[in-house]
Amino acid sequence: MSKSTGPALACLRRAYTKGCILQALADALDCFYNGAQTSALSSIRWLDKAIIIAGAPGEGKLDLILDTIGNVQADFLGRGAEEVVAGLPPEPPQRLTTTLGSMKTAVNSIPRLGRPPSLASFVSHMAQQPFILSGFIQDWPALNEHPWRSPRYLRSIAGPGRIVPVEIGDDYRKDEWTQALMPWDEFLDKVMPSPKSTQASDLPVLYLAQHNLFLQFPALQSDVIVPDYVYSSLPPPPDFPHYEPPTNADQLVMNAWLGPASTVSPAHTDPFYNFYAQAVGRKTVWLAPPDVGPSMYPFPPPGTAADRPHNPAANHTNASMSNTSQVDVFSSPDGDGTAHRPFPLFWENVVDRAMCATLEPGDLLFFPPGWWHAMRSEEVSFSVSMWF
Ligand SMILES: O=C(O)CCC(=O)C(=O)O
Numbered sequence: 429m430s431k432s433t434g435p436a437l438a439c440l441r442r443a444y445t446k447g448c449i450l451q452a453l454a455d456a457l458d459c460f461y462n463g464a465q466t467s468a469l470s471s472i473r474w475l476d477k478a479i480i481i482a483g484a485p486g487e488g489k490l491d492l493i494l495d496t497i498g499n500v501q502a503d504f505l506g507r508g509a510e511e512v513v514a515g516l517p518p519e520p521p522q523r524l525t526t527t528l529g530s531m532k533t534a535v536n537s538i539p540r541l542g543r544p545p546s547l548a549s550f551v552s553h554m555a556q557q558p559f560i561l562s563g564f565i566q567d568w569p570a571l572n573e574h575p576w577r578s579p580r581y582l583r584s585i586a587g588p589g590r591i592v593p594v595e596i597g598d599d600y601r602k603d604e605w606t607q608a609l610m611p612w613d614e615f616l617d618k619v620m621p622s623p624k625s626t627q628a629s630d631l632p633v634l635y636l637a638q639h640n641l642f643l644q645f646p647a648l649q650s651d652v653i654v655p656d657y658v659y660s661s662l663p664p665p666p667d668f669p670h671y672e673p674p675t676n677a678d679q680l681v682m683n684a685w686l687g688p689a690s691t692v693s694p695a696h697t698d699p700f701y702n703f704y705a706q707a708v709g710r711k712t713v714w715l716a717p718p719d720v721g722p723s724m725y726p727f728p729p730p731g732t733a734a735d736r737p738h739n740p741a742a743n744h745t746n747a748s749m750s751n752t753s754q755v756d757v758f759s760s761p762d763g764d765g766t767a768h769r770p771f772p773l774f775w776e777n778v779v780d781r782a783m784c785a786t787l788e789p790g791d792l793l794f795f796p797p798g799w800w801h802a803m804r805s806e807e808v809s810f811s812v813s814m815w816f
């Protein structure tokens with residue numbers, strides 16, 4: 429969900445951040461005087477909440493919070509400063525857990541460009557259509573000396589006691605879908621279990637989705653190399669005239685997407701240009717142009733009579749789901765002829781214009797604002813979206 433910057437909300441965020449810091453200090457003091465490790469964990473939890481829930485606004489607040497987390501970990505949880513695990517030997521490739529069926533919902537492939545466009549041609553015309561640059565992020569530290577596919581590395585950059593926001597359930601349109609804060613270590617154990625561990629496969633799918641993990645774990649920021657294209661200022665595309673870049677200082681919003689096989693983000697639109705980097709695992713992407721909107725059967729806006737009785741709290745982008753399609757592009761039956769086919773306009777107007785591809789680790793996908801996109805992970809997958 430994009431964070432609103434309204435003055436009242438900004439004020440609440442600052443107040444919440446200060447409240448969290450005070451709570452964290454009280455817990456740290458308790459730990460100091462009474463030696464209770466649970467207080468140290470609680471202290472870190474409050475500090476993480478300030479980042480996750482409020483974004484830790486205010487001059488120097490994020491640095492203060494991260495320093496304090498480091499100190500609490502070092503003083504009470506036995507974490508040394510130099511414990512980041514780097515340069516691990518390559519791990520065996522991950523086993524594919526699902527097989528790709530042929531996509532009946534898209535007749536086209538997302539073009540893979542032979543070579544990266546120049547900045548000038550990107551700005552003048554290439555930015556109007558989706559494309560993939562195969563292997564473009566192959567040099568990121570995240571794929572090399574700081575391997576994001578290694579749970580050991582991911583644990584080491586965080587240290588003990590950290591929590592992260594997680595979506596529970598395989599599809600945010602379903603009623604049983606929910607969100608929770610969960611210990612990072614536990615999340616990694618569940619999502620990237622060691623080959624020896626026996627994980628029950630009927631557990632609900634966990635997905636760390638659309639979260640700025642880089643604020644919480646700044647070490648991850650130096651594992652990515654943001655492509656220069658992101659800093660070019662692009663005009664609103666002709667088919668999406670309301671485009672405006674993100675309002676933060678860099679006009680760039682980076683989010684992490686980490687989960688097991690079979691996470692699904694249903695088809696939806698976002699109002700930004702997107703460079704989407706695939707760091708770990710394979711992910712299948714489905715895209716369709718903005719003007720197919722009415723044939724995508726979006727959920728009605730909140731408050732209208734046809735709105736669903738229970739609308740999951742917020743989808744990845746908006747509190748409302750009116751930017752999200754009811755069509756399951758990964759598993760929609762095409763029916764037995766037009767008479768019994770659900771979502772007939774989708775089959776008539778969208779499928780011929782939709783494109784799909786399976787991203788491999790190292791690939792970089794681009795698509796413009798307003799494009800319908802859906803993603804499904806084929807195995808454990810870690811991606812970074814860069815909205816600009
Ligand atoms: O990776 C996903 O599951 C969805 C990504 C997405 O919606 C985005 O980058 O805007």
Ligand SMILES: [Fe+2]
Nearest residue numbers: 696697698801
């Ligand atoms: Fe999206």
